[in-house]
Amino acid sequence: MKFARFVLRKVLAGLVTLFLAATLAFFIAKLSGDPTIQMLGLSATPEQVAELKSQLGFDRPIFVQYFDFIGDAARGDLGTSLFSGDKNLDTLFSRVWASMQLAVLAVALGALIGIPVGVFAASREGRLGDRVASVLSIVGQSVPVFWLGLILVLVFSLNFGWLPAGFKGDWRNLVLPVVTLATIPIARIARLTRSAMTNALEDQYITASRARGLTSRRVLFAHGLRNASLPVVTLIGLQIGTLLSGAITVETVFAWPGIGSLATQAVTNRDIPLVQALVVFGAVAFVIINTCVDLLYGVLDPRVREAS
Amino acid sequence: MFTTEVTATPAMRKSRMWNIFLIGAGLFLLAVALLAPILPLQDPGVQDLERALRPPVFSSRGSWDNILGTDPLGRDYLSRLVFGTRLTVIIALSAVLLGALFGSLLGVIAGFKGSKVDAVISRITEAQLALPFILLGISVIVARGQSTSTLILVLALVGWAQYVRIIRAETLSLKERGFISSLRIGGLSDMRIIFRHVIPNVFGTILTLGALEIGTMILAESALSFLGLGVVEPDISWGAEMARGKDYLQMSWWLATFPGIAISLTVLYVNLAGDALRSRYDLRKRMF
Amino acid sequence: MTDAEQSIVLQVNHLTVTHVVRQNGGRRRPLHAVDDVSLDVRAREIVGLVGESGSGKTTLSLAACGIGKVSAGTILAGGHDFSSLKGVARRRAHADVQMVFQDPLSSLDLRQRVGDGLDELRSIHPERTKRFTNEELMTRVGLTSDILGRLPTQISGGQAQRVSITRGMMLQPKLLVADEPTSGLDATVQAQILELFESFRRQENLAILFVSHNLAVVRRLCDRAYVMKEGRVVESGSTRDLFERPQHDYTKRLIEAVPGKSAKLAGSR
Numbered sequence: 082m083k084f085a086r087f088v089l090r091k092v093l094a095g096l097v098t099l100f101l102a103a104t105l106a107f108f109i110a111k112l113s114g115d116p117t118i119q120m121l122g123l124s125a126t127p128e129q130v131a132e133l134k135s136q137l138g139f140d141r142p143i144f145v146q147y148f149d150f151i152g153d154a155a156r157g158d159l160g161t162s163l164f165s166g167d168k169n170l171d172t173l174f175s176r177v178w179a180s181m182q183l184a185v186l187a188v189a190l191g192a193l194i195g196i197p198v199g200v201f202a203a204s205r206e207g208r209l210g211d212r213v214a215s216v217l218s219i220v221g222q223s224v225p226v227f228w229l230g231l232i233l234v235l236v237f238s239l240n241f242g243w244l245p246a247g248f249k250g251d252w253r254n255l256v257l258p259v260v261t262l263a264t265i266p267i268a269r270i271a272r273l274t275r276s277a278m279t280n281a282l283e284d285q286y287i288t289a290s291r292a293r294g295l296t297s298r299r300v301l302f303a304h305g306l307r308n309a310s311l312p313v314v315t316l317i318g319l320q321i322g323t324l325l326s327g328a329i330t331v332e333t334v335f336a337w338p339g340i341g342s343l344a345t346q347a348v349t350n351r352d353i354p355l356v357q358a359l360v361v362f363g364a365v366a367f368v369i370i371n372t373c374v375d376l377l378y379g380v381l382d383p384r385v386r387e388a389s
Numbered sequence: 390m391f392t393t394e395v396t397a398t399p400a401m402r403k404s405r406m407w408n409i410f411l412i413g414a415g416l417f418l419l420a421v422a423l424l425a426p427i428l429p430l431q432d433p434g435v436q437d438l439e440r441a442l443r444p445p446v447f448s449s450r451g452s453w454d455n456i457l458g459t460d461p462l463g464r465d466y467l468s469r470l471v472f473g474t475r476l477t478v479i480i481a482l483s484a485v486l487l488g489a490l491f492g493s494l495l496g497v498i499a500g501f502k503g504s505k506v507d508a509v510i511s512r513i514t515e516a517q518l519a520l521p522f523i524l525l526g527i528s529v530i531v532a533r534g535q536s537t538s539t540l541i542l543v544l545a546l547v548g549w550a551q552y553v554r555i556i557r558a559e560t561l562s563l564k565e566r567g568f569i570s571s572l573r574i575g576g577l578s579d580m581r582i583i584f585r586h587v588i589p590n591v592f593g594t595i596l597t598l599g600a601l602e603i604g605t606m607i608l609a610e611s612a613l614s615f616l617g618l619g620v621v622e623p624d625i626s627w628g629a630e631m632a633r634g635k636d637y638l639q640m641s642w643w644l645a646t647f648p649g650i651a652i653s654l655t656v657l658y659v660n661l662a663g664d665a666l667r668s669r670y671d672l673r674k675r676m677f
Numbered sequence: 678m679t680d681a682e683q684s685i686v687l688q689v690n691h692l693t694v695t696h697v698v699r700q701n702g703g704r705r706r707p708l709h710a711v712d713d714v715s716l717d718v719r720a721r722e723i724v725g726l727v728g729e730s731g732s733g734k735t736t737l738s739l740a741a742c743g744i745g746k747v748s749a750g751t752i753l754a755g756g757h758d759f760s761s762l763k764g765v766a767r768r769r770a771h772a773d774v775q776m777v778f779q780d781p782l783s784s785l786d787l788r789q790r791v792g793d794g795l796d797e798l799r800s801i802h803p804e805r806t807k808r809f810t811n812e813e814l815m816t817r818v819g820l821t822s823d824i825l826g827r828l829p830t831q832i833s834g835g836q837a838q839r840v841s842i843t844r845g846m847m848l849q850p851k852l853l854v855a856d857e858p859t860s861g862l863d864a865t866v867q868a869q870i871l872e873l874f875e876s877f878r879r880q881e882n883l884a885i886l887f888v889s890h891n892l893a894v895v896r897r898l899c900d901r902a903y904v905m906k907e908g909r910v911v912e913s914g915s916t917r918d919l920f921e922r923p924q925h926d927y928t929k930r931l932i933e934a935v936p937g938k939s940a941k942l943a944g945s946r
Contacts, residue, residue: 101516106525109546114533219664223604223657225611228631228649231638235646239639329523330612334635345616348527356528363521371519571784573744574776575844576768576801585797586786 087379095372100151102364107150110357111143120163120351137163137353150357159358164350169358173340177362180332180339184324186259191266192317198267199274203305206279214271221268227330230261234334258335262328266320273316274309281308311382318374322367411662418658421471422478430468431455434623437463442641458643460633466643470651473625477655480537480620481606484544489599491545492552497587499553500560501569501579510553517550523612530618540619544606555598559591600663604656611652627652685753686852686884687718687741687774692750694736710736712908713750718852718884723874725895725902725916726888727931733908734888738854741886742776743767755851772802775845779857781837785829791840792825798844805849814843818873835866839873846877853877856888871898892935896920904928 117133118125134140138149153160159169202214234257282305325340332341340359347355421428441463444451451458457466499510526543533539563569572582613619614628627648634644694711711733718724728734739745740752743759751758755773762770778784786794792811799806812822818839829837838858845853855874859867871894877883889895895902896916903913904927912925923929 097512098515098519101512102519105513105516106520106528109525110528110532113529116532118534219660220653220657223660224653225608225615225628225631225649225656227612227615228645228652231631231635231645231649235638235642330615333616344524344527348531348616348618351531353528353531356524356531360520360524360528363524364519367519367521566783567778567780568784568786570739570744571776571778571841571844572786574742574771574774575798575848576771577797578768586789589788590786 084379088376091372091375091379095368095375099364099368102368103151103154103361104147106357106360106364107147110360111146115139116351116353120353154361159361160354162347162355163352164355169355172343172355173358173362176339176343179337180325180328180341182255183258183262183328183331183337183339184321186255187262187324187328188266188317188320190259190263191270191320192313194263195267195270196274196313198271199309200278200302200306202271202275203278203282204302206282211275214275218268218272221264224264225330226261226265227334229264230258230331230334233257233261258331258337261334262324262331265324266317269320270313270316274313277309277312278302278305281305284308311378314381315374315378318370318377322370325363325366325370408665411658411665414658415662418474418478418655422474425472425475428471430471431465433464433469433472433625435464439463442637444641445643445647457647458641460630460644461637461641466647469625469630470627470647473627473630473648473651474655476537476620476624476626477607477610477652480541480544480610481603483541484548484606484610485599485602487541487545488548488602489552489595492549493556493588493591493595495549496553496556497560497583497591500557500564501583501587507557511557514550514553522547522609523616526609526613527616527618530613535618535621537620537624540610540613543613544609547609548602548606551602552595552598555594556591559594560587563587563590597663597667600666601660604659604663607652607656607659611648684720685717686720686722686755687716687886688751688753689714689716689737689741690751690753691715692737692740692752693748694733694740694746695748696746709733709908711740714905714908714910715750716903716910716913718886720851720884721878721882722901723878723885723887723899725899726886726905727890727892727895727902728905729890729931731907732905734905735856737905738776738856738886738888741852741854742774743771768801772805772848773850774852774854775848775850777838777841777845777853777855777858779860781834781841782829784841785837787829790826790828791832794840794844795825795847798847802848806847808849809847814847817846818843819869835862835869838862838866838870842870842873846881846883849881850883852884852886854886854888857890858887859894860889860891867894874898892920892931904931 117130117137117139121129121133131140138146157170159173161167162169162172165172198214202211205211237257284304328337328339329341329344331337332339333345336342340362344356344359346352347359437459440455440459441461443455443459443463445458445466446453446456448458455465455467457470459466460469495510495514499507526547529543529546530539533542569582569586572586577585610619610626611628611631614626615632617629617632619628620626630648631645634641634646634648637644692711692714693709695707695709697707714733714737716724716726726734726737736745740747741754743752743754743757743762747760752760755770757770757773759767759770789797795811795814809817811825815822815824820836820839820843824832824836824840829840832840842858853874859870862870874885874887875898878885887895887899899916901914902916902919903910904919904925905911906927912919912923912928919928920932923932
């Protein structure tokens with residue numbers, strides 16, 4: 082019963098956040114300016130602007146627009162694209178799988194490489210191995226990820242011709258975008274693993290055991306990994322969310338038919354409803370993933386269920 | 390979007406030489422940005438179609454006239470990159486200032502007042518953090534139209550939430566210490582306590598966070614410019630140059646490569662400097 | 678005002694302070710940090726408030742100073758009912774009831790020099806602080822004036838505590854609430870601080886509510902004392918009566934726990 086209450090609390094909190102986020106997004110966009118002028122260009126006449134406005138429903142009072150927006154969104158209607166005429170939700174769903182592929186694979190690669198690197202750095206704390214890992218991590222966080230993608234394309238695709246540059250084909254098309262995207266989670270996961278493990282190793286209980294000569298390296302690592310596993314697992318979950326919406330530039334570089342390149346298209350076309358739908362969708366994905374991660378945390382660590 | 394967090398190694402951190410290097414590099418960067426117009430460079434806006442797409446000097450067809458080659462319109466690339474520093478610096482600094490001001494103030498108020506005010510502010514901050522950054526930026530820019538000021542606004546909008554959480558936590562731990570109660574008993578008004586006592590005490594954190602955020606802002610601005618949402622011609626941004634370079638990747642590789650190097654080096658510097666600041670103010674290491 | 682009719686400086690009537698605590702299992706239970714407590718302090722008295730941590734004495738102190746939460750009951754401190762005051766009037770009223778905290782360093786702004794802190798208080802209470810200059814204030818508590826230019830991190834614990842006391846006393850309060858002011862200080866410094874309290878009581882017409890778990894100190898300094906346990910007052914009386922003829926079990930246990938006292942207790946039974 083306790084757990085059911087915990088789940089309910091988390092889901093409710095997620096819904097509230099989602100509602101607030103959608104509201105925030107709506108008002109930020111509305112208060113930023115009048116997009117109809119942008120859409121028609123500077124040569125538009127006032128009549129054309131007025132017509133477009135009424136066509137889009139932008140001439141209604143703002144709260145009416147808001148309630149319509151929220152009402153529609155709650156029922157799953159995220160509007161219609163101005164350019165394709167398709168329902169936005171359908172368009173999004175048709176492309177989300179491609180983005181998910183990248184996100185999940187990138188995070189998986191991130192964990193696969195990041196965790197061992199983090200463990201390694203923790204074990205060599207302060208020494209050369211740790212320093213090298215730190216430097217790499219710093220450099221990794223300074224490089225714009227889309228530039229890295231371009232360089233990889235340049236080297237591996239155009240230069241050596243080993244791998245194709247983009248488009249969705251077989252598994253070989255996945256390699257470059259996934260590797261590019263993976264640099265973000267690799268760096269984060271490695272750093273988190275390292276700090277979680279060093280924290281664990283500094284644990285008083287461990288120091289005391291060590292002082293009595295009781296602890297073997299294996300036990301030390303087991304303890305460190307146990308301590309690190311929870312935050313690392315939650316980070317992995319969160320990363321999927323971040324990458325899902327953060328992959329826009331990478332998808333653009335690799336012409337990957339996911340949500341990201343959809344966003345770029347929407348921008349080029351000044352397709353306001355689609356952009357708005359994308360923002361809401363991104364928020365939904367984020368909140369769902371965060372809530373799942375919170376719930377997972379609650380399953381794994383009973384203390385969390387009591388607190389908050 | 391997470392703050393860029395960086396851990397330099399202990400040895401690097403403590404070295405005096407290192408600090409001198411950091412300060413020097415920073416001054417150099419600022420100097421380049423400020424003095425660009427008077428440096429002995431070619432005009433980055435002058436087009437010369439005959440010299441279009443010349444490779445850099447170390448390539449076989451390159452020449453010393455254009456050390457880093459030219460772009461599709463024949464403009465000297467080295468000078469374009471140098472001039473690109475200006476907007477990068479201005480935009481990043483402005484966005485950080487705006488975001489830090491707004492976010493920190495909210496964080497202090499939330500931590501200080503507690504209960505309902507805190508609940509409202511925290512909820513809104515969480516909601517803001519749920520919104521995907523680039524998409525939010527897109528929706529604002531599409532509504533307002535592209536301009537440098539819009540860009541700064543968008544970046545500040547995306548960044549302010551980071552400050553709230555951290556500064557709120559700092560404020561709460563200040564409250565724990567009890568000197569705020571002591572000041573209240575002394576008869577100080579809340580306003581006075583906030584501005585004369587809380588803010589000076591959290592200022593170090595704000596500064597450090599801001600320094601680290603500069604790197605994030607630079608990356609964010611270059612991403613937006615890369616997507617065609619950033620600065621407008623004739624202003625120069627490294628991200629925008631990369632966007633153009635993307636289409637010429639096969640034959641004119643330098644167009645996409647050099648701006649990225651510039652961004653990476655600048656952000657690298659900012660991250661290292663920010664980390665040096667952080668260790669100076671001795672913040673506890675945060676896992677996230 | 679006659680001696681017989683000493684004015685009451687602190688009147689606490691049926692005070693209850695409740696916190697809502699979420700227990701294991703999600704149930705919310707109200708926790709009474711202070712449970713129906715009544716006490717008073719008269720001018721020129723030093724009254725002790727004794728109890729272990731968690732007894733509610735700090736919560737009571739904060740409420741008495743007008744900055745703590747009050748769920749039920751009334752407090753009249755220095756003649757003011759803080760719950761009904763707002764704004765400037767409230768802030769002025771604070772001057773009549775001052776507090777000295779346990780850890781001096783955590784109650785001072787570490788970034789503010791001692792002298793600047795005093796000046797700040799002057800700017801808020803100009804009339805009340807006219808009496809002494811900063812240098813004189815330092816001398817009054819046994820400090821030298823070079824302390825004025827220092828940061829709290831540059832002075833010792835005992836000096837910091839004296840600065841805290843100065844900040845309180847310079848506003849000429851009617852009541853000083855001292856919450857464990859001497860724990861963490863070494864014995865000689867403790868003695869000096871207690872001496873300071875005594876001299877203030879004599880010279881300044883000051884009443885002191887002395888909160889402590891240290892019975893030896895309470896015995897030495899206080900005229901009367903209240904014993905608190907889990908939010909309630911279990912016993913009260915003159916310190917002599919409390920120590921020589923404790924009624925309540927808890928009081929007896931507290932006294933027995935003081936090293937060197939058990940012999941005396943055994944003898945008086």
